[in-house]
Amino acid sequence: MSIKRPPATGDDPKAARREPGRRGARSPLARFLVRRVLTALLLAVGITLVTFVLTNLVPGDPVAANLGQRALGDPAIVAQWRTEHGLDKPLPEQYLLHLRGVVQGDLGTSQQSHRPVMDDLADSVPATLELAGAAILVSIVVGVAFGVVAALRRDRLSDHVLRVLSLFGISVPTFWLALTAFYVLFYRLQIAPGSGRIDPGLTPPPHVTGLYTLDAALAGQWDVFSSAVGHLATPALVLALYTIGLLTRFTRSAVLEVLGQDHVRAGRAKGLPPRVILFRYVLRPALVPVITVAGLAFGSLLSGTVLVEAIFAWPGVGQYAYKSATTLDLPAVMGVGLVVGGVYLVINLIVDVLYGVIDPRVRLS
Amino acid sequence: MTLAISDLKVSLGGKEVLRGVDLELRAGRVHGLAGESGSGKTMTGLAVLGLLPHGARVSGRITLGERDLLAMTPRQLNAVRGGEVAMVFQDPATSLHPMLTIGRQLTEHMRHHLRLDRRQAQARAADLLRQVRIPGAEEALGRYPHQFSGGMRQRIAIAVALACSPKVLIADEPTTALDVTVQAGILRLLRGLCDDLDLAVLLVTHDLGVMSAVADEVSVMRDGVVVETGPRAQVLRDPAHPYTRALLDSLPGETS
Helix, strand or coil, X not given: CCCCCCCCCCCCHHHHHHCXXXXXXXXXXXXXXXXXXXXXXXXXXXXXXXXXXXXXXXXXXXXXXXXXXXXXXXXXXXXXXXXXXXXXXXXXXXXXXXXXXXXXXXXXXXXXXXXXXXXXXXXXXXXXXXXXXXXXXXXHHHHHHHHHHHHHCCCCHHHXXXXXXXXXXXXXXXXXXXXXXXXXXXXXXXXXCCCCCCCCCXXXXXXXXXXXXXXXXXXXXXXXXXXXXXXXXXXXXXHHHHHHHHHHHHHHHHHHHHHCCHHHHHHHHCCCCHHHHHHHHHHHHXXXXXXXXXXXXXXXXXXXXXXHHHHCCCCCHHHHHHHHHHCCCHHHHHHHHXXXXXXXXXXXXXXXXXXXXXXXXXXXX | CCEEEXXXXXXXXXXXXXXXXXXXXXXXXEEEEECCCCCCHHHHHHHHHCCCCCCEEEEEEEEECCEEHHHCCXXXXXXXXXXXXXXXXCCHHHHCCCCCCHHHHHHHHHHHHCCCCHHHHHHHHHHHHHHCCCCCHHHHCCCCHHHCCHHHHHHHHHHHHHCCCCCEXXXXXXXXXXXXXXXXXXHHHHHHHXXXXXXEEEEEXXXXXXXXXXXXXXXXXXXXXXXXXXXXXXXXXXCCCHHHHHHHHCCCCCCC
């Protein structure tokens, strides 16, 4: 907690930024950011510990899952396999070795693919990020817009229609929706492309970010781009429907709450144009709770990808996690855990920073 | 300029909350509007600015000079709001936008109504803060409402109201949410501004003590109608209406 300074030297962020040399004179936003990043780093270490412990608590022997019947009968082969994968050392030592590896960017070797887990993740993580990112983007844009419309047209037809739609989105199970969408849009109506990330006849765009849409656009390969967008659309919308419903409901209630606040009436009394009232006076304060929910929703979206990826044959982390978990491929499982935990951390960090950007009371206190 | 309200009727959800209000505000005069809560004081103030709750039905006339505010289109009314007629609300802790700097809140409507550029608006904003006696005006522009005390915030809210040189100022219980010790300062400020800027002020309050301190004329409302209007001394010392007398008798420590 910062000590309240006399007003003359100023809590004014601009004044502080002008004098970078003074001790402790960093801007409140910068101090706020540093604090959040440090907390995030501590949490990251916690995540490695939790993924490691949980993975090793799993009842099941990776040896049995990975070696064939005959090999299992030979104690020498089993012992050799355990040594190879570091399973003969005591757990704390295994953890420290694991931690050292993580810091060096080495997550071990997958027992299934016999490739470094890092390489496997480098292939699958961008696919999932593209899917989940598209879904959350659509959710935020559509959900917030729907929520605002529902609040401004409270108790009228559009509000009722949006209520039914959002309840549908929230209550329909993702896997059912995914199957139905696939069956109807691809099989019956044939308006959506089939599974995978692009048409089978196309070569993936040159790897820059791993997001096919972005890479294709960067390379100017517009046929690949449109194919990638087409393939992304259905699974992303299926994933987004739940979060759209959620964000519509939350935005509606947040906007209604802000609409009743004094500062909105005061803003109207100033004769500001309705557009300014809506965006600056209503939406900005209403976005604070909406951002929290959007951050949490991204988490549920990530878990939703496992099912959606399976149904749309999307080669992402969800599929990789499923495969590794069923074969007790411990390094791979830990790798996935780390990635998912890391994504949560980043999302939380973004949410925290957005709080600070939107609400000065957060960064100045 | 004169703001005249005549036969103002407002109904909300079928219930008539104002039943024919008549009031006249004149430049350089503070007109006090008293009455118990629910008597329609605040509704009268909001009706002038066209800020009544959704679904309210209004009839009567509110004339500013020659123009009838009730006959205006929303666009025309928006040009009057914050421009010629401004308002100060009860609680400065909630009526200022918590996420915008004081400078932004002082300049945004100036730039809109008066078409000032950023530099001009900033300079005028600092002048306004000095006028309402906020220390360190330039520096205060970059700060946020929560960094000021309640009395300071209300001074800032008054500065915001004054930004576009209004002719009429509606102050809705401007001291009710404040400590007794800072109330007097705010009232003195309002009185001084009224005299210096030739403002027509409508001071809505349930506090007859506040009223007797600054008002030139006093109107007393009950159940959506004005029951008595007159010069302060007359209404407060020699009330003609029994309801005014009852209000005065209810003041602690005062017997007439």
